[in-house]
Amino acid sequence: MIRILLADDEHLIRGAIATLLGLEPDLEVVAQVSRGDEVAPAVREHRPDVVVLDIEMPGMDGLTAAEGLPGQAMIILSSFGRPGYLRRALAAGVRGFIPKDASADELATAIRKVHAGGRYLDPEMAASAMMAGDNPLTDRERGALALAAEGASVRQIATALHLTEGTVRNYLSSAIAKLGATNRITAIRAAQEKGWL
Structure with missing residues (x-):
């Protein structure tokens, strides 16, 4: 059996x-x-x-x-x-x-x-x-985007990931560009549709 x-x-x-x-x-x-x-x-x-x-x-x-x-x-x-x-x-x-x-x-x-x-x-x-294709996001970009998807602010993401707010903004901007999105919301949606978040 x-x-x-x-x-x-x-x-x-x-x-x-x-x-x-x-x-x-x-x-x-x-x-x-x-x-x-x-x-x-x-x-x-x-x-x-x-x-x-x-x-x-x-x-x-x-x-x-x-x-x-x-x-x-x-x-x-x-x-x-x-x-x-x-x-x-x-x-x-x-x-x-x-x-x-x-x-x-x-x-x-x-x-x-x-x-x-x-x-x-x-x-x-x-x-x-x-x-x-492969997930273009790095672990840090994916982590920042996942927290943003939960409604976290840049400051909250920075605190959670032990990064500066500027670094978080850079990760989010990079994720938006890699996903061909126009903003954080469309980037989150695109990553979720692909199963990358």
Whole structure:
């Protein structure tokens, strides 16, 4: 049996996936969690073979949860096919990335393939990621832009990142230019659409 942990904050979807996977003779859902910060403790407790993660969850997003599980077989199941998400997932060691509208058969196939050590990537998501190119933002630019997206002022960003206000302005200006945006708001939107924030 392939032991599976499901992490999704939408109870109805999580329950439906668990039920459908439970119909497969070689798959068993051993645990379900609704928050990203519950994933690592559940992995330690239940020792699943494969973890299936949603991206958007309270407590911690699925990508951050994946980054904290090195060596664990993981699949991202998400309605967000943003190229940056796929690249970040692969960098975290995730071996499967499929859309939430995939069939139960496709998910079961992905679980089996990932459990066997392979990869399973949705072809459309993979093509989008390749066409989008690499994230042009440095870690500092991304950090400043992420804080700006939360509504932080230049002064607050400077304090949080231990930088001067002038340096923060430079990082934000650089991010705006790299993203081909006209201001901070359009830069934030562009970075979020690509999954770079």
